[in-house]
Amino acid sequence: MKKAKIGSLEKGKISPRQGGELLVISLLATSILLVPAVAVEQQGQNAWLAVLLGTIWGLVTLSIVCWLGNKHPEETIFQYTETLLGKWLGKVVGLLYVWSFLRVVAIVIREFGDFMTTSFMPNTPLSVFSLSLIFLAAWTVFAGLEVLARMNEFIILLVIGSLYFILLLSLGNWELGYLQPLFRVEFLSLLKTSLIPEVWAVDTITFAVIIPFLTRPQRALAAGAAAAVFANGLLAIGLISLLATFGPYFLLVTRFPILMFVRSISVAQILSRFEVLIMVVWVAGVFAKTTFYLYCACLGLAQITGLKEIRPVVLALGTIAVVWSFSLFENITELEASVSTTSPRVLLMYFGIPLFLLVLTWLKEKLHKRQLGRMQ
């Protein structure tokens, strides 16, 4: 019966590779812009170590989620919370996740708008960017997961291609001395930095939603892990090149270091001012990420409320996300403060609850076995 429920909400299936690619874009789209500033502020020339360490936390979340997914085949996190925690508590936890996904949508939309207005179009109102972005996202969610995944495959080529292009251009300016002294860090503070949600690959939680739609769910862990390692690896390489070009001190001066980085590139006096390339990549990446999270939120809400279709929810949640994004922060500094600190909420959502569910599943299984044993 549950199978039918999933089937009616989402008919499409995506390959594990596509799932991994969705994860990569979710990780890269925001982190490439925000992490350098935050991580370098706290860790100086060792910021990239924090990113690598953060990957491990992401992998922990991922493995919990994948394990849960395998124990509850054909079910999303919104469904197995209900089977594990009971109907009402399960729904509440499910809604918590919907809320959290939607919050990501709101934050990303806001970040995107702020970025566009500060760097490229200072006279254009924020709402233009938010509304147009959410429009595209809602449309894609309408079209379904398969379309989203396919489109993302295209976008990811664009994003990664241009990132490599920029890195390549910067190679001439590298000064490896900036990366020294290497490894002279306090482990505790490194740990703290690595737990910042942007550094920590928290996006791996989305796998809890898409595992049932994978053509081969048993490959979820491998695909997700590869994606997380790849995305954070690329981020670390990006950080290294930023650090090697500018040194840790200069990076702190700028709001969007990667943008500053591109602004300073000039090849043969003709090719310069690549910022717009960054903008293009960033728009595409942010669009994919917003869509993916909006999809997760919508699917979750539809499943919790027992709707037959995802569509009625899309416009409602999209509108809420936009309004939320306006009211979320007063100004850009609040936004920055919020993404650069880790809160108990984050730990609970991305680590606590999944772990709790895991323990619960395990206990249930044990109990079940014991009962079976007794009956025999």
Next chain:
Amino acid sequence: MANAFTFLKKLVARKEKPKPPMTNNKQAARKPENDDTPVLSERLALIKKRLGESNDVVIREFNTSKDQVKLALLLIDGLVDKKMINDNIMLPILSNTLANEYSEKLTASNAFELLNKHITAVSELSQASNLTQALKMVLSGDTALFIDGEQRIIVFGTRMWEKRTVAEPVTEAAVRGPREGFTETMRINTSLLRRRIKHENLRFETMKAGRRTATDINLVYINDIVNQETLAEVRQRIAAIDTDAILESGYIEEYIEDAPFSIFPQLEHTERVDKAAAAILEGRVLVMTDNTPFMLIVPTSFFQFIQASEDFYERPYVALFLRLLRLFVLNIALILPATYVAVISFHQEMLPTSLLLNITAAREGIPFPAVAEALLMEGTFEVLREAGIRLPKTVGQAVSIVGGLVIGDAAIRAGLVSPGMVIIVAATAISTFAIPAFNASVALRLLRFPLIILGAMMGLYGVIFGLIIILIHLAGLQSFGVPYLTPLVHGTFRDMVKTIVRPPWWANIFRPRLLDPQQRRRQATNTWARHTPLEERELTHEESKDRQPGKG
């Protein structure tokens, strides 16, 4: 509006639940069959009533040589081989000199059998059980022989009419490759294909569509390669067509494509025989329509439109270069004017300083904003191109020259447009011509205009916005179950590479994966390093799938 809406509703209804295929027999069978009668005179009257007084209908009444039986021939003048009718049908029946034992024995009761089997000398011969059936065949160019008192009708295959000879395909010229193109005649077309694929499993599956045109449609495929599901889907969709006329394969294309409202062509068409054969051999289905040289290839993915058949005959490096060039040109054709408008009215910092100074100098005194200039020039160019196509060839060239050079130059001198814009428009236009598939380039031409407007409103963000909309649309498209953006999206790595790189033939071992052909392997491992004595090689490699490469 309401009308349009009901129309749309109907369309959707058609898509969602295809009605069970109505055979043409049933449609035509509204006239009660009992009108038909074995009595010849009544039958002829009936024919005259049904076919009317058309002057190409020929009814020839005659008797057998000894007046045993009354006979009548029905044929359409211009569609039949009269010499053949004279020599092989009428002469044996009428002639006294050739009278043989069968002519002697002829009576009303055994006339059908004898005429059928012994007297006439026509290779292609069939029977019709009633008049309606016979008329259908006659209208296709066959000749019907009515026998007085006999319900059954003998139909001789005597089709012959004026045909265009096989000529070089006009729309898909190639430097290297066969010069033969399809013609309007289906029989010639099938022969062209059969000559290329001499395999027992090549199938021509006949279907008909169009109530009034009764157009022949052939599905061409290789039985043990094609994906049966795709084939069944094609069959079903074509069978579901219920219309009165099919005049070109374009009709069928619109009936069977997945997204009828899409701006992108979802089926590739070709008039090159080699291209069609290659598609069939890859595991695709060719939909062959009578009376048009354009064959449809099903399923199609977007990247087929940047491939030309020549790629497969030239050196792989040439093909690689050309495909990269076409990919580049594809982007230019779509976004160059929009990007230009966006950059010069939003992102002036992107241009090198000296270029910006030149552009500014050129734009001083031009009354229009850059968008208006772009739309004006693009519009003018579209008009010129359309005029050039419609006019006779010799005049057409003159028009393009006068239009392109003279008007362009005058517009610059008059200060209407800036030279930069003319260059952009010209570059875009040339790029559109470099895309091999006309239908794909038209789609891009159309999309250019909204992109220009978006670019003028929001700069590059607007362009990206537009491109993402296009991307969402493309990602959602499917052509007979194959995602439109394959293999760049959703494909195996090998196929992805093959989109751009044409591998050398000896290394092109597998058929495209997404077509899901029954046999993926195309050939044995034919690397140049392997020297197998010729006689050990088999002609076909399909059967030896499990054979280890190198063994034999």
Next chain:
Amino acid sequence: MKKQLTILCLLLFCLSLFTAGCWDQIEVEELALVRAIAIDYQPGRRSPYLVTFAISLPSDVAGGEGGGGGGGEPTQLFSGVGASMDLALHQASLNLSRQLFLSHASVILIGEEMAKHGLAHVFDFIIRNPQVRLNAYLLYTNGFAQQMLTTTERLEIGITEEIIGMIEQARFISETEPLPAYKFLQKVVTPGQAAYTALLQKGSPLEEIIPGLQGEQKPGGQEESSGGSDSSEGGGGEKAKEVLTLAGLAAFRNQKLAGLMNAQETRGFLWFLGKTSRTYLAISDPQKPKEIITLHVSRAETKIKPQIKNGQLSFSVEVVTEGDIRSQTSTTKINTPEMMKKVNSANAAVIKQEMEKALHRMQQLQTDLVGFGSILNRHEPKLFSRLQDNWPEEFSKLKVEIVVTSDVRRAGMQANPALPRGE
């Protein structure tokens, strides 16, 4: 169908959203293309920032090819004053029929007073403003920066092109090191590292050396010289020619000007960075000390390492250089291995002396242009964090050991001095 209609409606909605605006749209011909910015500071005033923009006139530049008609300036200068950069910019745009567009400014000139006041505000402006290029070159000028833009003796059409050309040329001369703005800033913010800019000066260098060469010495051209055409028509040495010179450095300490380094000191300093190449060195002939041999440096490599001996910090600097002999004023035969050795050691001594002079000057100014501090930070972060607070003073007392290895590889096309045999 409903879905498609909804999407259509939404699309129309979105488009209408776009059409309402075009907020940031501006046509190219409405832009005033700023090519160079000169920033001056007038202490004691309420609006001390004097910002001058060199604006290229597109039609003149383009039309200049056809015929020089009136010989008008292709660059127009507009200035504004204000209590901050932005206010000055705002004021300057009152005089303009077009919108100031800073994205193509590739040179930023800093006036003397500005540099003395400190560059913090200037950099705030440069970074915060999304238009200004970070790879625009930053140059220090003596006196008013604005004056540099009025120089009329030049090869290029516009003054900015002239300055950019000189900056590109500087690579081949090695007597100054022009830095893009972001590199300057990078040096400012890095602990244990002082920043510097190239020094742009007006006036003929020959004039200083040979005072009697030109009849009248007038510091003319101080005002906006619209009469550029006269002086070029005059051609000869009648009037004082004014040319721009790009040589030497301005050293900064904490964003404030600390002092200037002349061309020779600058070259000495560049040896520390290993950036000296394509420069000429004069060494005295080993046999006839009054005559000189000119060497051309083709490559230089420098390694700097901190050393701690008995708790005493010192640095070792190793320079390896390659070069070839270009000319000699004497007729000494130098094509022998022994002579080459002597030339090498003389060369090393000359370089070492130059470097020591430069180091002395830097220590005198208490500016660590080389970045000894940041090198120390990389190797001995703990030691550096102790010294960090008064690094400039520590630097001025720093001991540096310089070891120069010279390798003269080639001696040009001449094998022997062109002399009659047997002499």
